[in-house]
Amino acid sequence: MLKGLKIALFATLLVAVLGFVVMSLWNWVMPALFGWHLINFWQAVGILLLSKILFGGFRGGPGRHMYWRHRMRERWEHMTPEEREKFRQGMRGRCGSFGSPSAQAKASAEQKSSL
Numbered sequence: 130m131l132k133g134l135k136i137a138l139f140a141t142l143l144v145a146v147l148g149f150v151v152m153s154l155w156n157w158v159m160p161a162l163f164g165w166h167l168i169n170f171w172q173a174v175g176i177l178l179l180s181k182i183l184f185g186g187f188r189g190g191p192g193r194h195m196y197w198r199h200r201m202r203e204r205w206e207h208m209t210p211e212e213r214e215k216f217r218q219g220m221r222g223r224c225g226s227f228g229s230p231s232a233q234a235k236a237s238a239e240q241k242s243s244l
Contacts, residue, residue, distance in 0.1 A: 148174040
C-alpha cells in the first residue's frame with residue numbers, strides 16, 4: 130500500500146514538473162518565433178500527453194522496445210564466421226563501414242595488395 134502511494138505521489142510530481150517545463154518553454158519560444166498564443170498548465174500537460182501518445186507510446190520500461198537487439202545478438206551468435214563476413218559485406222554496401230576496426234584495416238590491406 131505504501132509503495133503504491135509513493136509511486137502515485139512520484140507520478141503526480143513528475144507530471145507537475147514536466148507540465149511546468151513544457152508550459153514555460155512553450156510560452157518562452159512559440160509566441161516569439163511564430164506569434165502563437167500563450168498556454169496554461171493544463172494545456173501544457175495535454176501537449177505532453179499528446180506527444181507521449183504520438184511519439185513515445187506506452188510501451189513500459191526501458192529496454193522492452195529494444196527486443197530486436199536481443200534477437201539480432203542471438204542470430205549473430207549462431208552464425209558461422211563465413212555467414213558473419215557475408216553479413217558484414219552486405220551491410221557495408223548499405224550502411225558504409227561496419228565491423229571491427231581491425232577487420233576493416235585487414236580488408237583495406239587486402240584490397241591494396243590486390244592492386
